[in-house]
Amino acid sequence: MHVVRVMALVMSSADTAINAVSSLIAVDLRRLWPQAPASFLLRWSRALIIPFAALVWVFAAQGYSVLYLFLLADLLCCAAAFPVFIGLFSRQYHGAIASLSTLIGLVAGLFYFPALRQEATYLLESFLLAIFLPVAVSALWWCFWPKGDAYDLEQLHHLIRNSTDQSKNS
Numbered sequence: 001m002h003v004v005r006v007m008a009l010v011m012s013s014a015d016t017a018i019n020a021v022s023s024l025i026a027v028d029l030r031r032l033w034p035q036a037p038a039s040f041l042l043r044w045s046r047a048l049i050i051p052f053a054a055l056v057w058v059f060a061a062q063g064y065s066v067l068y069l070f071l072l073a074d075l076l077c078c079a080a081a082f083p084v085f086i087g088l089f090s091r092q093y094h095g096a097i098a099s100l101s102t103l104i105g106l107v108a109g110l111f112y113f114p115a116l117r118q119e120a121t122y123l124l125e126s127f128l129l130a131i132f133l134p135v136a137v138s139a140l141w142w143c144f145w146p147k148g149d150a151y152d153l154e155q156l157h158h159l160i161r162n163s164t165d166q167s168k169n170s
Contacts, residue, residue, distance in 0.1 A: 022049045068116060075113060078130040079105035086138060097141045101134035108133050
């Protein structure tokens with residue numbers, strides 16, 4: 001009975017991720033096959049999400065602590081928070097530096113993150129590294145590396161508008 005409860009908890013926390021990944025698959029399939037009908041895209045997104053859902057079931061069946069999985073997800077969110085928000089406000093903050101700073105923060109945080117079923121001795125330090133290292137990497141990039149062209153938000157607006165118009169027409 002314990003395994004069923006753990007699986008239910010993990011699946012309940014993963015349903016949002018499954019829905020998001022399914023939506024992304026459908027959107028990317030639309031980009032690859034613009035003439036494809038919506039029913040085709042939906043069918044393929046559902047079929048491609050099955051391996052992801054199976055992975056969640058495997059984790060749930062292992063009996064991992066749901067709290068541990070939530071803490072891992074929170075660590076990733078801490079590492080990505082600054083790059084995501086600065087990317088919303090700066091036209092010169094590009095995806096490559098956002099990805100690099102997030103990855104550096106996550107790896108540093110994981111270095112101190114407790115192993116499964118281990119006492120959480122350095123949990124605070126793990127989260128502090130995941131939060132502040134992306135800020136430091138981004139600040140170093142901002143100070144020492146040449147900036148590229150500012151990202152054209154109008155181009156993004158037109159891409160989104162065209163995508164929305166195409167989806168309404170199909």
